[in-house]
Amino acid sequence: MKDIFNFAPGPALLPEKVMIKAQKEFLNWRELGLSVMEVSHRSKDFLELAESTEVNFRELLGVPDNYKILFLQGGATLQFAAVPLNLAKQNSSADYLITGSWGKKSMKEAELFLDVNVVATSEHTGYTTVPDFKDWHLSNDSAYFHYTPNExxxxxxxxxxxxxxxxxxxxxxxxxxxxxxxxISRYGLIYAGAQKNIGPSGLTIVIVREDLILNPSKFTPSVINYKVMSENNSMWNTPPTFAWYMAGLVLEWLKEEGGLNSIGLLNLKKSKKVYDLIDSSQFYISKVDKRYRSRTNIPFILFDPSLDSIFLKESAELGLVNLKGHRSVGGMRASIYNAMPEIGVDKLIDFMKFFENKYG
Amino acid sequence: MKDIFNFAPGPALLPEKVMIKAQKEFLNWRELGLSVMEVSHRSKDFLELAESTEVNFRELLGVPDNYKILFLQGGATLQFAAVPLNLAKQNSSADYLITGSWGKKSMKEAELFLDVNVVATSEHTGYTTVPDFKDWHLSNDSAYFHYTPNExxxxxxxxxxxxxxxxxxxxxxxxxxxxxxxxISRYGLIYAGAQKNIGPSGLTIVIVREDLILNPSKFTPSVINYKVMSENNSMWNTPPTFAWYMAGLVLEWLKEEGGLNSIGLLNLKKSKKVYDLIDSSQFYISKVDKRYRSRTNIPFILFDPSLDSIFLKESAELGLVNLKGHRSVGGMRASIYNAMPEIGVDKLIDFMKFFENKYG
Structure with missing residues (x-):
């Protein structure tokens, strides 16, 4: 089997060690003679898994004691609704900073439930930068300030x-x-779909300061009611047990890799390699304001877009897959999450140099 | 590894053939060099999987063309909220028949969003029967009638x-x-959490007549808005791809097993074996009205409850696991879903006879 390096934006690749372990114990978890997905979420074994996953989250992210960690379903998109439903006081509004498509989507969903004040938007730039702080219009009476740290x-x-x-x-x-x-203490609430750095799709993590969850709207479905879910250790109903298990394996892997300081430096190094190549080239172009370039998702275009399909074909032949940019932006995008090894980035850069020499 | 027969109510066991296939292709699905959970839900391969899963659902269940099949998240419990949000007209009420704990939970959740008329309830019997049709109080102006066909x-x-x-x-x-x-044509909408007969937890199926989804409440989160999800082929946001894949494997297995006529007869046979033993014994007791006994979940109590823990210990030693009844009912419960082979039921019956002879 050929080595495949998957640059997909998500669902993304998972650490190889994690996948091998999950395959090995797929039919027989903890010597129970059952798969983890065949075990009750209320069994002793699963509760231990749930507990250790939370402990590892707290340790890795430094989550203070006055924050709850919830394991939910529905993706970040369901949180777009859950946040206003849980956090907005009656007749209140919320501030939204829009620096990309996801921020805009979250705002549109919030508008179902409250009045939104757009603090600032970079839509007119094609979302290639962040509006200057001095141009942000924060309101005085908003229930919360929402933004998307990475688009x-x-x-x-x-x-x-x-x-x-x-x-x-x-x-x-x-x-x-x-x-x-x-x-974490800088935030009231953070949420994340799992399918990039946590595990497979179908799991959503919410980390929320406990004083914020006391007064959900009475129209909040129980499954996204932070108070109900917190009081029931995320088991008001059956959770997505297999995704939770996979997240647990990913967190253990992250600890073995040295934690977030270590992975943060590696992510910086990996992304810098790609940006350095782009900046040294006349052939590849990044449209993003250098001050706000994502370390995770690196969109770039070819000087000659007629070469796009050849770039995608030849890269895929080398096992560098899913490099096509989003249809709204075009060109290419290399998504480099935690599980992408440095060697995958090196192979991408080698290919990009080779391709530029051949066609540039 | 010892043969384990898992009588858990859910997450339940999955067909052995399905689990073996999923393990085999866990790291390399469709020769892509990637796990199915590392593949984009918008990729050609995943879209083919999604399509064939829907086709198999339609074929197995005989779903008419004017019904949509949605692949959602959040469990049946999120549907407890989604149903009133999507189906209730303004100021309308809904009829709920309560024949068990799940029906009551669904009603409580619906009360967040509309007025509920309880058609009838068997709560005073300990949910051991169904109220006679003549005692049902259907209202004239309800948006829908809700019930739980199996508790x-x-x-x-x-x-x-x-x-x-x-x-x-x-x-x-x-x-x-x-x-x-x-x-299906008897219903306006059916929904189901996956973790019993469909696949792992984290996937929820909704089958709904398309004329019913046109006017959701404006307070419906998009992720549970049937209209939005239908228009986006259940991919308004990232779906739980691995659970969807597993459901696809389960449906293929069901077709190989002869479809629902065949599995229905087998389920009847399996449950009849257990009930026949209970009825022929003075040692095991079923409290449920014989007219309404579940083919799927068979609660029974021992004549002498002090033997409960011994029963559970000795059965588990033989690989017959998770037979403990729900805490609200006590005693034992054998949950016999599609994936439970007849031999598992035979082993349970042999053990029950042996146990009665030893302690009865």
């Missing part, structure tokens, strides 16, 4: 926030969670 | 409905879907 489609990443946000900060971290250390 | 905890199953229900019938079929042929 996977246009490839924009925000590291800092201004100091004058005086309401709980809510972040859709689907594509950055576990990619580097973060200060 | 997993007390073990009550309803086959027929009265003829005078003039509104769309909605059924939580989590524990009976695919267990026998049904006439």
């Amino acid at each position: 996977t489609i246009a490839g924009v990443e925000i590291d800092d926030l201004p100091d004058n946000i005086n309401v709980p900060v809510v972040a859709d971290m689907s594509s950055t969670i576990l990619s580097k250390p973060i200060d | 997993t905890i007390a073990g009550v199953e309803i086959d027929d409905l009265p003829d005078n229900i003039n509104v769309p019938v909605v059924a939580d079929m989590s524990s009976t879907i695919l267990s026998k042929p049904i006439d």
